[in-house]
Amino acid sequence: MSLLSIENVSKSYRTHKAVDNVSLKVEPQTIFGLLGPNGAGKTTLIRMITNILYQDSGNIILNGVKDSERNMFIGYMPEERGLYKKMKVGEQLLYLAKLKNLSHKQAKAQIDYWFEKFDITDWWNKKVEELSKGMQQKIQFIATVVHDPKLIILDEPFSGLDPINVNLIKDQIFELKEKGATILFSTHRMEQVEEICEEIALVNQGKIILQGDVAGLKQRFKANHYQVSYSGELPSLREVMYTVIKQEPGELVLGLNSGYPANEMLLSLMEQGVQVSAFNEILPSLNELFISQVKAKNAETAAG
Numbered sequence: 001m002s003l004l005s006i007e008n009v010s011k012s013y014r015t016h017k018a019v020d021n022v023s024l025k026v027e028p029q030t031i032f033g034l035l036g037p038n039g040a041g042k043t044t045l046i047r048m049i050t051n052i053l054y055q056d057s058g059n060i061i062l063n064g065v066k067d068s069e070r071n072m073f074i075g076y077m078p079e080e081r082g083l084y085k086k087m088k089v090g091e092q093l094l095y096l097a098k099l100k101n102l103s104h105k106q107a108k109a110q111i112d113y114w115f116e117k118f119d120i121t122d123w124w125n126k127k128v129e130e131l132s133k134g135m136q137q138k139i140q141f142i143a144t145v146v147h148d149p150k151l152i153i154l155d156e157p158f159s160g161l162d163p164i165n166v167n168l169i170k171d172q173i174f175e176l177k178e179k180g181a182t183i184l185f186s187t188h189r190m191e192q193v194e195e196i197c198e199e200i201a202l203v204n205q206g207k208i209i210l211q212g213d214v215a216g217l218k219q220r221f222k223a224n225h226y227q228v229s230y231s232g233e234l235p236s237l238r239e240v241m242y243t244v245i246k247q248e249p250g251e252l253v254l255g256l257n258s259g260y261p262a263n264e265m266l267l268s269l270m271e272q273g274v275q276v277s278a279f280n281e282i283l284p285s286l287n288e289l290f291i292s293q294v295k296a297k298n299a300e301t302a303a304g
Helices: 042-049 068-073 087-097 104-117 135-145 163-178 192-196 214-220 262-271 286-303
Strands: 005-011 016-025 033-034 057-062 073-077 152-153 182-188 201-205 209-215 225-231 241-250 251-254 275-282
Touching: 005 042, 005 192, 016 042, 016 201, 016 209, 033 042, 033 073, 042 152, 042 182, 057 068, 057 192, 068 073, 073 135, 087 104, 087 135, 087 182, 104 163, 135 152, 135 163, 152 163, 163 182, 163 192, 192 286, 201 275, 201 286, 209 214, 214 286, 225 262, 251 262, 262 275
Parallel strands: 033 182, 033 201, 073 152, 152 182
Antiparallel strands: 005 016, 005 057, 201 209, 225 251, 225 275, 241 251
């Protein structure tokens, strides 16, 4: 059973349809990437999941709950950070945890746990405005997960973080997933999605135009190109089962013709005297998929 089920959801602002009959399912204990260009409808969709906005039509069901009660199962870290600058860090986290129905004792224990984990035990009495942007990001993350939500929604969680703290937060995301949480991850940084997410949905102009597991999508849209690293002189190649796409000293990119297996191409190269040192299939990056699918959909819309 899906943890989050979005069924034929639409939302319009006057004449603009921000979300157009979107359906998707997010399975329990997965890291799901919600992607799309600016203005695609991602933020509107997230705000409907979190009950900040209400859909015009359709259903959003989380953990079997359809209405506003689902907020207790959600931890949301918005792109626009929402900490009170003048408030002390510890008092602020206690307040936010109690809003999620934790008792004072439960909230204090959870905050102490995360302070120890992030090695920030001396931050309790610091005001938020005294912290750097990266430090504030850690506090925002703790506020998001302090009540052990079933669904954690992270919108650009690494913005403003240095590489060390990016890895720190990334490790916590993986750990929370292993402990049972489901993470909905929204960003425009495709390399982060590729590293973190198991499944993705690509939103454009209010519609989902691509959805599936990352590995499967790469296989689906691959071009049957292979990178060959070699040493020594390159003999004259007989291009029967492949086409040379690119040739540089020590490296070839070959396009495998339809109907031929890759291992036969490799065997043919070696039989022709190519001293192969590495042989790799070239799969499209998520960034390439993102650009190609958005361009194709926009061209289709313009033609229509």
